[in-house]
Amino acid sequence: MAVGERVFMARGIRKNTGARLFIQTVLARAYPRVIGQQREKSWVFFDIALPMIAVSSYVFVYRAIGAPDDYVGFVVMGGAMTAFWLNVLWSMSSQLYWEKETGNLGLYIMAPNSLMAILLGMALGGMLATTMRALVITVLGSWFFDVNFVVTSYFQLFAVFMLTMVALYGMGMMFASLFLLLSREAWHWSNLAQEPVYLASGFYFPIKSFNFWIAAGASIIPLTLGMDAMRQLVFETGPTLGFASVPLEIGVLTGLAVLFLVGARWLLRYMERLAIREGRITESRR
Amino acid sequence: MAASETIANAGRPVARFWHSFRTAAWLGWQIESNWTDLLVFAIYSIIKPLASSAILVVMYAIITGGNFESPVFPYIYLGNAFYQYVGAIMAGISWAVIEDREHYRTLKYIYVAPLNIPSYLLGRGIARFLTGTISVAVVVLTGVLFLKVPVDPALVNWPLFLVSLLIGVIMLAMMGLILAGITLLIANHVWFLGEGVAGALYLFSGAIFPLEVLPAWLRPVGFAMPITYWLELIRRSLVGQVAEAFPTLAGFSSGELLAILAGMTVLFGTASIFIFRRCDHLARERGMIDMTTNY
Numbered sequence: 200m201a202v203g204e205r206v207f208m209a210r211g212i213r214k215n216t217g218a219r220l221f222i223q224t225v226l227a228r229a230y231p232r233v234i235g236q237q238r239e240k241s242w243v244f245f246d247i248a249l250p251m252i253a254v255s256s257y258v259f260v261y262r263a264i265g266a267p268d269d270y271v272g273f274v275v276m277g278g279a280m281t282a283f284w285l286n287v288l289w290s291m292s293s294q295l296y297w298e299k300e301t302g303n304l305g306l307y308i309m310a311p312n313s314l315m316a317i318l319l320g321m322a323l324g325g326m327l328a329t330t331m332r333a334l335v336i337t338v339l340g341s342w343f344f345d346v347n348f349v350v351t352s353y354f355q356l357f358a359v360f361m362l363t364m365v366a367l368y369g370m371g372m373m374f375a376s377l378f379l380l381l382s383r384e385a386w387h388w389s390n391l392a393q394e395p396v397y398l399a400s401g402f403y404f405p406i407k408s409f410n411f412w413i414a415a416g417a418s419i420i421p422l423t424l425g426m427d428a429m430r431q432l433v434f435e436t437g438p439t440l441g442f443a444s445v446p447l448e449i450g451v452l453t454g455l456a457v458l459f460l461v462g463a464r465w466l467l468r469y470m471e472r473l474a475i476r477e478g479r480i481t482e483s484r485r
Numbered sequence: 486m487a488a489s490e491t492i493a494n495a496g497r498p499v500a501r502f503w504h505s506f507r508t509a510a511w512l513g514w515q516i517e518s519n520w521t522d523l524l525v526f527a528i529y530s531i532i533k534p535l536a537s538s539a540i541l542v543v544m545y546a547i548i549t550g551g552n553f554e555s556p557v558f559p560y561i562y563l564g565n566a567f568y569q570y571v572g573a574i575m576a577g578i579s580w581a582v583i584e585d586r587e588h589y590r591t592l593k594y595i596y597v598a599p600l601n602i603p604s605y606l607l608g609r610g611i612a613r614f615l616t617g618t619i620s621v622a623v624v625v626l627t628g629v630l631f632l633k634v635p636v637d638p639a640l641v642n643w644p645l646f647l648v649s650l651l652i653g654v655i656m657l658a659m660m661g662l663i664l665a666g667i668t669l670l671i672a673n674h675v676w677f678l679g680e681g682v683a684g685a686l687y688l689f690s691g692a693i694f695p696l697e698v699l700p701a702w703l704r705p706v707g708f709a710m711p712i713t714y715w716l717e718l719i720r721r722s723l724v725g726q727v728a729e730a731f732p733t734l735a736g737f738s739s740g741e742l743l744a745i746l747a748g749m750t751v752l753f754g755t756a757s758i759f760i761f762r763r764c765d766h767l768a769r770e771r772g773m774i775d776m777t778t779n780y
Contacts, residue, residue, distance in 0.1 A: 256687055256694075257540075260561065262694070263561075264544075265548065266548045384520050387520060390533070394533050394534075395532055395533070397536070397540060398543070403544060405547070408546075408547045
């Protein structure tokens with residue numbers, strides 16, 4: 200028995216391994232995401248105020264050109280969902296880059312836990328904290344702009360939302376491993392992935408407006424089909440503007456969720472080895 | 486441009502201002518562009534503004550069935566295109582404080598160097614002005630070539646355009662300096678400041694919709710913003726007959742609008758000098774010049 204283990208036993212501390220350690224790591228990494236973000240009140244304000252400003256601008260554009268009322272609802276929903284995309288971009292994908300910059304990444308790799316569990320913790324914590332913000336944006340947006348929701352199936356709505364989140368954060372975990380190799384350019388790539396994704400995924404308009412192949416290509420981003428399905432389920436005119444049927448979109452989202460989670464696990468292992476071999480773990484090129 | 490030049494400039498404020506500005510502009514350009522090769526940088530600089538404009542184009546096309554000949558379309562399109570200068574210059578100058586203090590951690594060295602700090606920050610905004618100009622040009626050109634935006638070089642009022650653009654850029658730089666001063670006094674999450682102000686101005690300045698669409702109680706906010714008058718002048722100089730179709734500022738002649746814009750620029754310019762000086766003083770007193778938070 201190693202000295203460290205004897206010390207743990209003497210102090211009555213149980214040393215977790217395997218699945219228990221995995222879960223412990225997930226919870227430990229999720230904790231600061233949920234608690235820490237709520238403690239920083241200014242962050243909460245800006246996370247809600249900035250999307251609300253964008254939502255208001257697009258709502259007034261639709262009003263200026265005489266769009267039907269449901270389009271205002273589309274914008275409010277899109278604005279709420281930007282919170283998730285921004286969270287995935289800046290707090291998932293580029294997180295390992297930030298950790299590298301602040302010197303934590305080496306500690307993560309050295310610690311006897313799974314990097315996958317750390318990413319999963321980040322995803323769960325981020326998802327929970329961001330859901331609260333998205334909810335506030337939806338409530339405020341609906342209140343300010345008098346949006347009417349006509350929910351046709353709560354069960355399908357819940358299924359679509361959960362599948363979208365799993366697939367989206369799975370994608371974020373996959374990107375995180377890719378960002379492990381990046382330095383200064385990480386910030387720029389995250390910055391670049393905002394407006395083009397808002398456009399391609401139809402954050403502010405129905406994705407059906409695009410050519411079939413463009414919409415199909417954009418469906419690789421889980422929010423594209425997720426928002427399309429949710430719009431069909433909560434707005435009166437939604438079904439007429441849907442890109443594909445809701446059951447089909449649920450099926451594709453399930454496939455994407457599995458694909459991204461498996462892909463994240465594989466890529467993370469590969470990239471971690473590559474980053475260690477190339478000496479990128481502790482590299483900091485500002 | 487070496488130590489000898491810096492020492493020689495020590496007693497000459499104008500030379501020192503210019504020297505700081507020039508050096509900061511060069512540094513800003515390096516920071517903005519040298520993280521990748523020129524081709525990737527060019528693509529990066531163009532994709533984001535084009536995508537941002539395309540969102541509005543698609544929204545407009547869906548609702549109007551692609552009626553790009555309506556005067557509303559050039560109003561929205563050009564307003565959005567030129568609004569990029571606001572984010573680039575105003576937010577860019579305040580961003581220099583965040584980068585130098587939090588990221589590169591060099592702000593304290595810049596303060597002890599023989600530099601004029603406001604001119605240094607204004608110089609850092611130049612790089613963003615240059616990339617912003619490329620973006621604006623590409624977006625406007627795309628609109629003219631593919632979306633029937635009626636900008637005819639032969640009909641453009643070039644003197645009005647150039648004078649408005651120049652005053653507007655100075656006005657945005659002065660507003661950027663105010664934001665930079667406030668940024669010096671805030672430690673956490675300061676990056677939201679530039680974004681927040683740029684976003685709010687986007688909403689209230691009538692950049693992408695006429696001010697009449699706003700609720701009546703919010704319109705005065707738009708009328709108090711110099712950007713509202715600047716964008717109107719830019720539209721009038723590029724597509725006069727289209728811009729005049731909207732009632733918002735129809736009661737003002739272009740000369741009157743130019744006078745309002747110039748007056749507001751002087752006002753903001755004067756305010757920026759005093760506000761930055763005060764913020765700078767407070768930041769030094771509170772020990773915030775080298776404060777880092779790792780956020």
